[in-house]
Amino acid sequence: MIDRTVLKEHLVKWVLVAFALSSLLFLFLIFIFILAEGLPLFLKVGVNKIIFGMKWAPTKGYFGIFPMIISSFLVTIGALIIGAPLGLSCAIYLSEYAGKRTKMLLKPAIELLAGIPSVVFGFLGVIYIVPLVRSYLGGSGFSLISTSLVLGVMILPTIISISFDALVSVPRTYREGSAAMGATKWQTIYKVIIPSAKSGILASFILGMGRAIGETMAVIMIAGNALKIPTSILDPLRTLTGNIALELAYATGDHRLGLFSTGVVLMVIIMILNYVANFGIKRKIAK
Template identity: 45%
Template sequence: MSALPVTLRKRLRTLVRDVPFDAVRNIQWSLLDWREILIESLIRLAGISSIIIVGMIFLFLLREGIPTFLDIPLRQLFESRWYPNEGLYGMWPLIVGSLIVTVGAIIVALPLGLITAIYLGEIAPEWQREILKPLIEVLAGIPSIVLGFLGWIALAPLIQKLGAPTGLTALTGSLILAYMALPTIISISEDALYAVPKEYRDGALAIGATRWQTIRHVVLPAARSGLVMAVMLGIGRAIGETMAVMMVTGNAAFVPTFGADMALQPVRTMTATIAAEMGEVAQGSMHYHVLFGIGIMLFLITAAINSLAGRLVGTSGNRRRGGQL
C-alpha cells in the first residue's frame, strides 16, 4: 500500500467510496491494490507492445523501400519491363499478374463459397452439416505449399489440355488460390448465417415467405456484415499468398496480351517476385530496395482492402438505418 503513489491511492479510495455497500468498502485494501494494478499493467503492456511491434515493422518496411520511390521516376516504376539485372524496374507486369490471379480467384471462390455456406447453414440436414463443417475447417489448415504441389502435378496438365502452351498459368494460380480462400469464406459466412436469430426465419415464414424468399430477403441481409467480412478475409488470404502461386503461375514477368486467353498465359505476382528474388540480391542495392518497394505496394493494397471491408461492415448500420427489404 505504502509503495503506491499518493494520487493513485486517492483515486482508488474515491472509487471505492462511491460503492454504496459497506461490505465492499471493507475489502482488504492491500490485497485489492497491488494485484489489480499488476494485472492491469500487464494487460496494458501486452497491448501496447503489439502496437509498437507493428509500427516498427512498418517503419522498417518504409526505410528499406522508400529509396525505390525517391531514386526511380514513378513512370519507370510502372513500365512494363521487369529486368532488374539491367536496372529496369517496371512493376506493371507484377501488378497486373497479381490482379489477374486475385480477381480470377475471387470470381471462382465468391459464388462457390457463399452458395456452399447457404447450403450448409440453411438447407443441409443436420447430419450433413456435422460431416461437412469440420471437413471444411480441416481444408483451411492445408499448408499452401501442398496445394501448390497439387496444382503443379494435378491441375496444370488439365489446364494445358485447354490449349495453353504450358499448364502453369494465371488460371492455374487463380484456381489454387480460390481453393485456398474457399474454407475461409465458407466457414465465416456460415457462422454469420448461423448468428441470424431463428426468430427472423420464423417471422418471415409465418407471413408466407418461401424458404428461398426467407434466405434471400431476410437471412442474407441480416448476415450482411459477416458475409462481407468473410469475403474480405478470403480476398486478403488470396492476395497475400505466395508459395502456391509461385509454383503454378509460370513466373513470367510479362504483361499478358489482352484477350480471351489472358488467363491462360503465365504471369508473375508481386509476392512471388519478392520471394523468388530476395535471396539473390545484394543488401542495400537498388534491386533490394525495389523489392521492399513492392512490399510497400502490397501493404497499401491490403490496407485499402481492409479499410474497404471496415467501411462496408460499418454500414451494417444499414441494419440500424433500415435498408430496403
C-alpha cells in the same frame, strides 16, 4: 497480505497490457521497416516509373512492377470468381439447411482446410491442376487459370466462415416474417436472408481477396512467374508476392530496395482491402 494480492493483480494486468500492445508494436515496426527500405527507391526512380513501369530488370535500373500489379489483381479476381460462389453456397447450406450432424462434420473440415500449409496447395496444383490445364486447355499449364483455381480453394475457409457468421446473425424474426407471408425456404433465403447479410458477405469476399493477393508459396509454384501481363487465362504470370519471394535471396543494392518497393505497394493494397472490409462489417453493426 492484502497489499501483495493487490500488487499481484496489478502486475498481471500490466503484463497482459504489455503483451496486448506488442502486436500493435509489431505492426508499427513492420510498417516503419518496409517504408524505410521501400520508399527511397520511389524517390530515386520515381513513383510513376515503378508503379506504371512495364519492365522489371532491377540490375539494369528498370523497376517497373505494373505487370505484377495487374497479375496480382487478375489471380485475385480469378480466385474470387471460383471461391465466391462456392464459398457462399457452402455458407448458405451450413447456416440454412445443414442438420446438426452435417454441421459437426463440415465445420471442422473447413477449419482444417484453412490449416493446410500453402506449400501443400502449391504441390497439389503442380501435380494435378497444371497437367490437367496443359492437356485439356493447352499452354504450359503454369497459368492464370491454374493459379486462380488453387487460390479459389484456398480462400474458401475465409469466405465460408465470415459469410456463415453474417447469415446466422440475420434475426430469426425476418425468417419467421417471410415464412409467415407464405414464402418458400429458398425465397426466404434469396430475397430476405442474403440481402440482410449482404455487407457481411461482401466483407467475406474482400477478406478472401486479401488472402488471395497475399498468398505467395502456392502462387510461385503454379503461376509460371513470367514477367509480362497475361493476355489469356493460359498465360503464365508473376505476382507482387511472388516477385519478392523469388528474388530476395540473391538481391543486393537497388535490386533489394526494388523488392521492398514491391512490398510497399502490396501492403497499401492489402490495407485498402482491409479498410473496405471493416467498413462493410461496421456498417452492418451500425444498422
